[in-house]
Amino acid sequence: MIRSSRGLAAGLAGLGLIAVLAVAAPLVWGGDAAHLSGAAREGASGAHWLGTDALGRDVLARTLVATRLTLVMTLSATAIAGTIGILLGTAVWVAGPRVREAGLRLIDVMVSYPAVILALAVAAILGAGTAAAVVAIGVAWSPAFARLTANLAASVAGRDFVAAARLLGVPPHRVLVRHLLPNIAEPLLVLLSVAFAGTLTALSGLSFIGLGVQAPSYDWGALLNTGLDALYTNPAEALGPAVAITLTGVLASFVGDGLAAGADPHRIGISGRLKKAPVPVAAPAADDGEALLTVAGLRVSAGGVDLVDGVSFTVRPGEIVGVVGESGSGKSLTAMAVARLLPDTVTADAGALRLDDLDLLAGAAPDRLATEIGVVYQDPAASFNPALRLGGQLTEVLRRHRGLDRRAARTKAAEALAAVRITRPEARLRRHPHELSGGMRQRAMIASALLTGPRLLIADEPTTALDVTVQAEILDLLREANRRDGTAMLFISHDIGVIASLCHRVLVMYAGRIVEELPVGDLVAGRSRHPYTRALLDATPRVDAEGDGELTTIPGRPPAPADRAAGCAFASRCALAMPKCTEEPPAAISLGADHRAACHALDQKVEENAS
Amino acid sequence: MTLPAEKAAAAEPAAGKLAAEHVTVVFGHGRRAATVLDDVSLAVPEGTTVGLVGESGSGKSTLAKAMVGLVRPRSGRILLDGAQVSGLRGARLTAARRRVQLVSQDPNSSLDPRMRIGRALAEAIDPRRADPRAHAEQIAAGLEMVALEPDAARRYPHEFSGGQRQRIAIARALVARPEVIVADEITSALDCSVQAEVLNLLARLRAELRLTMLFISHDLAVVRHVSDSVAVMHRGVIVERGDIYAAPAHPYTRRLLASAPSLPPKETR
Amino acid sequence: MTAAVQEAPAPPPVKAGSRVRNPWIGFLLRRLAGLAGVLAALVVVTFLMVQLIPGDPARALAGTDATGAQVERFRHELGLDRPLPAQFGSYVSGLLHGDLGTSFQTREPVADVIGGRLPFTAELALLAIVLVLALAIPLGMAVAVATRGGRRRRLDAAFTFGTGLLGATPEYVLGTLLVLVFAITLRLLPAAGASSLSALVLPVVAVALPSTCVLARIVRRETAVVLNQDYMRTARGRRLPPLALYARHALPNLLTSTLTMGGLMLTAMLGGTIIVESVFAWPGLGSRVVQAIINRDYPVIQGTVLVLGILAALLNLLIDVLLGLLDPRTLTARSTS
Secondary structure, eight states, X not given: OOOOOHHHHHHHHHHHHHHHHHHHHHHHHHHHHHOOOSOTTOOOOSSSTTOBOTTSOBHHHHHHHHHXXXXXXXXXXXXXXXXXXXXXXXXHHHSOHHHHHHXXXXXXXXXXXXXXXXXXHHHHHHOSXXXXXXXXXXXXXXXXXXXXXXXXXXXXXXXXXXXXXXXXXXXXXXXXXXIIHHHXXXXXXXXXXXXXXXXXXXXXHHHHTTSSSOTTSOOHHHHHHHHHHTTTTOTHHHHHHHHHHHHHHHHHHHHHXXXXXXXXXXXXXXXXXXXXXXXXXXXXXXXXXXXXXXXXXXXXXXXXXXXXXXXXXXXXXXXXXXXXXXXXXXXXXXXXXHTTOOOTTOEEEOSXXXXXXXXXXXOOOHHHHHHHEEEEOSOHHHHSOTTSOHHHHHHHHHHHHSOOOHHHHHHHHHHHHHHTTOSSHHHHHTSOGGGSOHHHHHHHHHHHHHTTOOSEEEEESTTTTSOHHHHHHHHHHHHHHHHHHOOEEEEXXXXXXXXXXXXXXXXXXXXXXXXXXXXXXXXXXXXXXSHHHHHHHHHSOOTTSOSOOOOOOOSSOOOOGGGOOSSOTTGGGOTTOOHHXXXXXXOEEEEETTEEEEOHHHHHHHHHHHO | OOOOOOOSTTSOOOOOSEEEEEEEEEESOGGGOEXXXXXXXXXXXXXXXXXXXXXXXXXXXXHHHHHHTSSOOSEEEEEETTEEOTTOOXXXXXXXXXXXXXXXSOTTTSSOXXXXXHHHHHHHHOTTTOOTTTTHHHHHHHHHHTTOOGGGGGSOGGGSOHHHHHHHHHHHHHHTOOSEEEEESTTTTSOHHHHHHHHHXXXXXXXXXXXXXXXXXXXXXXXXXXXXXXXXXETTEEEEEESTTTSOOSHHHHHHHHHSOOOXXXXXX | OOTTOOOOSSSXXXXXXXXSSOHHHHHHHHHHHHHHHHHHHHHHHHHHHHHXXXXXXHHHHHOTTOOXXXXXXXXXXXXXXXXXXXXXXXXXXXXXXXXXXXXXXXXXXXXXXXXXXXXXXXXXXXXXXXXHHHHHHHHHHHHHHHTGGGOOHHHHHHHHHHHHHHHTSOHHHHHHHHIIIIIIISOOSOSSOXXXXXXXXXXXXXXXXXXXXXXXXXXXXHHHHHHTSHHHHHHHHTTOOHHIIIIIIIHHHHHHHHHHXXXXXXXXXXXXXXXXXXXXXXXXXXXXXXXXXXXXXHHHHHHHHHHHHHHHHHHHHHHHHHHHHHOTHHHHSSOOO
């Protein structure tokens, strides 16, 4: 699973060379390094590239020869740290809950102490010397391994597949070898390379201050120490070991970075930003003179791939329009494009994107955007800033864009909280978001979105993270706001039942396009026409129907955005598909008032009926 | 199909294949202690599917873990074929555990990302050796049961979609030849059409294998679709069981049913 | 976690903990208890340092050419001939009276030795820590904002390479190079000593620069994570000017995660300081303890390790308090790191 990178490759290659040097250098330059040339403390010259030391020995040769001892010490210390740490971490994790708790606390405390202080204590006990330094640094680095091992083991052990293995009767030691170790190996490898760089630095540091390798042996740190004394006469003498220590450390950290980048889910899937030339809008939006929101030919793309592909619709004043679709259909991207809140990695363009007289495409004024569009997000736990009190977050727009003072803004915010039936609103404003329950947070989010009396409320899966009873309360609140203030809404959900119970009109999205648009009455009365809409309805189990009926499934999966066919994206899964379907995209055909569907099969039926 | 309604919520359930008897589970100690399950009794009769509905924090997943032996009850017993399995240790625990298998919610966590599907199924067949070559036929049969090709065995979990991974998790549970399956929110992370696939698969397996199953979900419609009888859980207590859809008695059940967004039954279409 | 806590009417649900009590009380009580534990551990460890010397401590301390009688006199002088509990008792009671013993080498009271040296180490370390925070946080944030969503790949690469290189350079190597360039070649700044304010510059830079690079990378990564959070989208939805967006909404959150991870690094800088002192002949605890270890001057070693340990503990406590101020949720968490 480790993905290669240039840094990783360069680091490994460099360390490989240094390893070769460690083996070969004492054999090749061992004589030079010990040879007393009689020319003490000479500057760099053709014969001695880095000059000579106080006894006239060649500094370059000594630096190269010291590679072996330095590397052996570093590897030994890393091995000691890894072995002690991993054993300790495993022991702590295997132990009972009480011991584990205490052990983890202890390891935490040990990790938070500078390794150098720990190493000084060990060096003080064992006395200055090579072995003492290796043991000291090895021991000092072991808590880091112990902590990582224990934490990783705990997190992996908490995953369902480990529970499954236990239930299947897999013996504990096999669970460890088969499931735990492979899943924690990668982060441990990263730590090993970090620890290699760290122990190199620390060991050389101990030798540098005279607590490590003692004369006549020498490593890079000891050479740097004598180099420091000669800094005024031959600066090159310090330069050799300085470069050697730094270079090796940098290479090891490159390896660590490369390994970590391969393992880090954050880094995966960052796609390039490729702005595509605007595509001419295929079909103009249904001309709707009374529209509040007009979206025409909306296209959202990432890395040159269209995620939303030419979506057109309108929302009238006071109307709740629902957008339903499965994951990847582009419904949330559509909503966020309207709100002008798309992530940095995707770009949007459209033939028209207008909220009444406000053009959302041409940099609309921030104060109008902030006050005329309210947004409610999917996850109420994540959508409030955890570090700020509720009051500050709720009053922000009023103070920034409406020029209200703190007191007036707080009064309005408290009223808004009361309006969504939050008790003791004044007190809640002084709370942090995490002190509220999930349902209450979402109600506060709705209050925040409605605070400025927006003309359009965009709700992106606002009830998905909530329990069904809480969902019902949230839907009630939205209905109430719609009736009381006439707020128009664009409501996104994957749940066709929720859409049917709240909205006036429904847009069904599939693979980045709207496939059907119909009044909710038609949907509820079973008058939907597009094969996908019908399949979606048939796939939904009913709470009011006796079970056991076979649900309709849709064969295959939705195509990935990059693989969408030239024609209808649903064609490969559609029972009614014709050759034409894969070739040309179906145009929306009118099937009644506010009822349109994009399907060649329907087109044919309409034609047949007409003839 | 519906069992004789057991109207009184606290009533003793009929002895089942798998049963919880007065199970109480407490997490934490002292001041931080929280009672997650409070004197819960629930039986799953042989060859039937019992649905368990509840909202987040109601304790339904804890009951699932207690039923399969991953959580130790503070008091009460878990019975399998009338014999107590809670509190067993060592080899007898292992033997009892294999008879009840758990399928869990998260398709990203239910399979080991570093293990090929074949090996995961081989481990279910032979937990010690886990050699996919020795059980190739059984593995292929297991995959076929959940409508996957035999060559799926050579691939890794990340090569499959969420619904496919849940089907593989079901196959892994099935090849262990358990007597009972506990399914904990197995469709809640899935899209509607994918959920339908998994639900249809369960329906087929119930008919073909006479599965005994405890099916846990927050979704009333899904539970109704797959279960012979349903119990409602609220704050660690089973508040109602039996025919909750036609004649809900407990106020919480009524609130739950009223909250569920409904679509018209298909007959009108 | 409180994922199980859902709002509902009717009887109050079972909740862990209550929100009536001030979370700071519990937090401070726990932390002070932790601090006491750490102090106790430090006392035990420093006490055992002498006992753990392989072989006969008295012989090791008296030197290889000491006669048997000298060793015995030494043993008696140090109290090593008394039973262990009695030795520990007098060690602890000494500590309680501020008596850290007497240096073998100079016959000075250790408390005086440390008292004379500690200010220099504290000055160096604190200045360096302030410098690291003042440089790394703006730098990391600026780079994260500038390169968000894959923008400015070259800046990204340059930042990654530059901080990678400098971050992996040990403080003492950097110190040596700084002396070479600024003191010897350019003759701009003094190479050693602590006689003038300008003498502070090179040591502080040597200690601070590598850590700045490491922390800037952490800040950059954490900022990138924070910028992708849902609450940042909510804040963008309020159409705030960039300063309010980044300073008010992003900064507190990324400071939380940065301090959680970078806190370890800040205490580790104490270690860097100790070694760098040798480069610049800085009259701090570090250069003194090195001398003491070479001379096996145990009372000084014990005292210094104890004081450095306390410094690290106080630094950790300070970080935890800062975290608590920034994000109250960490107050109730069992462990911050």
